[in-house]
Amino acid sequence: VIQHSLTARLDGHSWTVEFPVYIDCTYQNGRYDEHGVARHGYAADAPFIDSPRDARYHYAKRFGIEASYRLSEQSIATTSTQNPVVRLLYVVVSLLLQNVWRYLHWEYVATPRRGGR
Structure with a gap:
C-alpha cells in the first residue's frame, strides 16, 4: 500500500x-x-x-x-409512451431476455476453462 x-x-x-x-x-x-x-x-x-x-x-x-x-x-426498447407501467414492462422483458441469453450462452456455447466455470 x-x-x-x-x-x-x-x-x-x-x-x-x-x-x-x-x-x-x-x-x-x-x-x-x-x-x-x-x-x-x-x-x-x-x-x-x-x-x-x-x-x-x-x-x-x-x-x-x-x-x-x-x-x-x-x-431497452425505445418507446414514445409516457405510461410508466408499459415502460416498466419493457424493462422487465429486456432483463428477462438478457438473463435467458446469458444462461443459454453459458450452458451451451461457452467453452469450459481450466479450473471449471
Missing part, C-alpha cells in the same frame, strides 16, 4: 487529496499467453478495503455492475 497525494489548483485555491494506492500482484500462469507476474494498481479510499486482494475483489465486482448496466442500456 502506497500513500499518494495529488495537488491541483482550482478557482485560485490549491487542493490536496490523499489516498492509498493498492498494488496487487497475480501470477499469469499462461493466461493470455503471458507468464510471470501481473501488477495492478487500485486507487481506493474505502473503509472496507484493507488489502490489495480486497481492492482487486471489489473492483472486479464493480466492473461487472457497470458492464451489465451498459448492456441493459443497449437492450
Whole structure:
C-alpha cells in the first residue's frame, strides 16, 4: 500500500487529496499467453478495503455492475409512451431476455476453462 497525494489548483485555491494506492500482484500462469507476474494498481479510499486482494475483489465486482448496466442500456426498447407501467414492462422483458441469453450462452456455447466455470 502506497500513500499518494495529488495537488491541483482550482478557482485560485490549491487542493490536496490523499489516498492509498493498492498494488496487487497475480501470477499469469499462461493466461493470455503471458507468464510471470501481473501488477495492478487500485486507487481506493474505502473503509472496507484493507488489502490489495480486497481492492482487486471489489473492483472486479464493480466492473461487472457497470458492464451489465451498459448492456441493459443497449437492450431497452425505445418507446414514445409516457405510461410508466408499459415502460416498466419493457424493462422487465429486456432483463428477462438478457438473463435467458446469458444462461443459454453459458450452458451451451461457452467453452469450459481450466479450473471449471
